[in-house]
Amino acid sequence: MFKSTMLKLSYLRRAFLACAVLFGSMTQAEPMTGLGKPITDAELVNWDISVFFDGEGLPDGSGTLEQGEAIWGTKCAMCHGDFGEGVRGYPKMMGADLEEFQETAINNGFNVENRGLNNMWAHAPTLYDMIRRAMPYFLPQSLSADESYAITGYTLYLAEIIEDDVELIDADFLRNLEMPAANLFYTDTRPDVQNTRCMTDCFEGELDVTGKLVQGDFSGGNE
Numbered sequence: 001m002f003k004s005t006m007l008k009l010s011y012l013r014r015a016f017l018a019c020a021v022l023f024g025s026m027t028q029a030e031p032m033t034g035l036g037k038p039i040t041d042a043e044l045v046n047w048d049i050s051v052f053f054d055g056e057g058l059p060d061g062s063g064t065l066e067q068g069e070a071i072w073g074t075k076c077a078m079c080h081g082d083f084g085e086g087v088r089g090y091p092k093m094m095g096a097d098l099e100e101f102q103e104t105a106i107n108n109g110f111n112v113e114n115r116g117l118n119n120m121w122a123h124a125p126t127l128y129d130m131i132r133r134a135m136p137y138f139l140p141q142s143l144s145a146d147e148s149y150a151i152t153g154y155t156l157y158l159a160e161i162i163e164d165d166v167e168l169i170d171a172d173f174l175r176n177l178e179m180p181a182a183n184l185f186y187t188d189t190r191p192d193v194q195n196t197r198c199m200t201d202c203f204e205g206e207l208d209v210t211g212k213l214v215q216g217d218f219s220g221g222n223e
């Protein structure tokens with residue numbers, strides 16, 4: 001017992017010395033170069049999956065509502081409900097109608113219960129992006145491009161945005177689909193701050209201190 005503790009101590013001491021030497025030499029060494037390697041196109045594929053609101057980035061492929069229904073049953077319904085009604089606190093697919101949604105929002109009554117694909121999603125390609133990227137919740141990015149088309153179509157059907165007679169969901173279909181909430185969103189072009197940038201001699205005259213942001217003495221007696 002005693003012996004092994006001694007051994008351990010001497011080992012630790014040597015390890016410490018080795019670190020000190022290493023650290024000392026590292027601080028003086030030239031900057032390291034030659035680390036890493038350029039990422040290949042093949043490696044980038046799994047990361048480069050963004051689809052933009054206008055459909056840019058939508059992959060080739062397509063799916064049907066029947067295929068979507070089958071995926072829904074096995075991978076989505078346990079959280080979002082058989083009919084997209086939302087179970088166990090997970091979001092529903094069809095939220096309140098636009099009028100009710102707007103009215104409650106204006107009266108400060110926004111809540112998750114109201115939210116749905118019919119009132120919070122302005123562009124179908126964004127929905128595709130989100131589902132392919134993040135769903136099913138327990139296994140994100142496991143859906144193929146075709147499966148993502150099929151299941152995006154099925155969620156649109158559950159939210160009563162499209163009818164069950166749609167034959168094929170593909171990039172063109174999503175790009176051209178008019179979403180009910182399309183006009184609820186706009187780009188806010190107001191600047192955050194309206195001012196001219198100034199870095200030196202920005203104020204002339206005497207400063208008039210009218211108040212303090214923080215009350216109390218935080219100087220620690222070293223004023």
Ligand code: HEC
Pocket residue numbers: 071072075076077078079080090091092093115116117120131135136137138151152155
């Ligand atoms: C383990 C539970 C779970 C499963 C399974 C699941 N989801 Fe979700 N889903 C969530 C949660 C949680 C959110 C909310 C995420 C957030 O707001 O950040 C969500 C959000 C969504 C939304 C956005 C709803 C909205 O109004 O914003 C869609 C669409 C969606 N999921 C589709 C699917 C599809 C399609 C599947 C099956 C492929 C699926 N989900 C499987 C938990 C789940």
